[in-house]
Amino acid sequence: MREEIIKQEHIITGIQVANWEEAIQASGDLLIKSGAVSTEYVKQMIQSVKDNGPYIVIGPGIAMAHARPSEAVRENAISLAVLKEAVSFGHEENDPVDLVFSFSAKEADSHLKMMESLSRVLIDEQKVEQLRQAKTAKEIYQLL
């Protein structure tokens, strides 16, 4: 069986948000809903950007929100919110952002495989473009 990077329930498309905080919240809500993380974890992800700046915007239009491994994490997981309209994260080079990933890790090294698979997807420009164009969570699930 192929190990999945992301669960279909952790994907949402065509979502409209007003700013980067709402964008992270929308992406994080998917992890809360499935029970992978607590609401506290999503607050920490937002706080991290306030504290450390928008370095989580790792490529053009791509943000990867996360916080430290902690008791707020019950499951290693990745979620993805594809925004209807891109929003600014305050990043000089890679704004605006329309692909908002969130991930949670129980321990510092327990999510390596997941990250490796995700890196392989994100370095592939064509695949990233397909993610942007996808209309449904199912389409994205199949792409990944």
Add this chain to the structure above:
Amino acid sequence: MSKLKIMTVCGFGLGSSMVLKMNLEGVMKDLNMEADIFTGDVGSAQSTPADYIFTSKELGEKLKESVSAPVVIINSFVNKAEIKEKAEEAIVRK
């Protein structure tokens, strides 16, 4: 020559630095260079010996003041061409 030690740095050392590490490993392989690449957070970057540090612009500006290793700034961690160009510039043509 001993293996190069390269540290990729982000806020917690497990998110974006991990993506950069994976992609940098691919680049170093393409360049036929052996390197030991590991991730770290901003705090540990100051106390961990490394030959080079790869990170984002924001964190890089801060790190430059506190570390002795050359800091290589990458704008897009998912752009292999950029990572390759900057790695070559910093390591091969130094």
